Amino acid sequence: MKTIAILTGAGVSAESGLSTFRDNNGLWCNHRVEDVATPEAFALNPKLVQDFYNMRRAQLKEVRPNSAHLALAKFVAAQKHKVFLITQNVDNLHEQADKAIGNSAQDNPYYTLIHMHGELRKARCSVSDEVFEWDDDITTETRCSCCNLPGRLRPHIVWFGEMPLHMDLIYHALRDCDLFISIGTSGNVYPAAGFVQEVRMNGKGHTVELNMEPSSGHNIFAEKLYGPATQVVPKYLAKIAA
Numbered sequence: 001m002k003t004i005a006i007l008t009g010a011g012v013s014a015e016s017g018l019s020t021f022r023d024n025n026g027l028w029c030n031h032r033v034e035d036v037a038t039p040e041a042f043a044l045n046p047k048l049v050q051d052f053y054n055m056r057r058a059q060l061k062e063v064r065p066n067s068a069h070l071a072l073a074k075f076v077a078a079q080k081h082k083v084f085l086i087t088q089n090v091d092n093l094h095e096q097a098d099k100a101i102g103n104s105a106q107d108n109p110y111y112t113l114i115h116m117h118g119e120l121r122k123a124r125c126s127v128s129d130e131v132f133e134w135d136d137d138i139t140t141e142t143r144c145s146c147c148n149l150p151g152r153l154r155p156h157i158v159w160f161g162e163m164p165l166h167m168d169l170i171y172h173a174l175r176d177c178d179l180f181i182s183i184g185t186s187g188n189v190y191p192a193a194g195f196v197q198e199v200r201m202n203g204k205g206h207t208v209e210l211n212m213e214p215s216s217g218h219n220i221f222a223e224k225l226y227g228p229a230t231q232v233v234p235k236y237l238a239k240i241a242a
């Protein structure tokens with residue numbers, strides 16, 4: 001049994017119909033990061049920020065996992081390897097795929113799923129930091145479930161300038177893994193962009209990039225396979241499943 005750390009980014013969800021950030025017509029082409037994805041933006045214009053995440057949360061009711069998410073879920077469910085899946089994505093397509101395959105992070109001792117940039121389907125009290133499951137829109141009038149006051153709930157999303165979640169666990173997995181696979185990420189945003197370097201400098205794992213095109217850090221990976229995630233992910237996982 002190998003220990004495998006997998007990092008996913010927006011490219012794994014692109015063929016499900018969710019926009020990436022930096023491709024043509026990506027989310028950051030149509031919105032300025034500093035208007036919708038910083039604590040300062042939320043303080044200045046909470047409605048604009050909530051509307052941006054409300055729109056993205058609502059999309060989750062319509063999108064379905066693609067064959068890359070499903071291949072990952074099947075790979076994990078087989079329990080032949082220990083998988084530490086780190087996603088930068090705030091969508092729930094890995095969870096949807098797990099559900100479709102009958103895989104569950106709670107019942108599978110060889111599977112950990114971490115949303116390092118938070119989750120659209122959760123909200124957080126900005127005073128107590130308590131986190132709630134959240135499927136609906138949040139408005140400036142929505143009352144927080146813990147303090148019952150309006151204006152305190154924020155999306156459970158890591159904004160620019162904030163610390164990504166569960167970094168201790170992630171660095172431990174990167175140093176410990178036999179194989180690190182990076183899927184559908186452009187390698188522009190740290191700390192995730194530095195994970196491959198961490199494995200190479202402080203770990204022992206073989207490093208593989210599966211992406212539509214070479215990422216910013218492509219030179220650091222030992223092995224690369226380029227193409228749509230729905231093709232390259234099932235193909236690569238089939239190769240290593242045995």
Ligand code: OAD
Nearest residue numbers: 009010011014020021022088184185186189211212228229
């Ligand atoms: P990007 O939009 O920066 O990069 C997406 C990558 O996916 C690009 O390298 C594309 O070539 C690739 N791609 C596009 N379609 C693909 C497909 N069908 N199959 C395979 N690859 C495909 O998205 P991320 O790298 O995920 O953070 O962005 C990282 C972070 O930047 C996000 O988590 C978000 C953003 O700002 C926060 O909001 C904190």
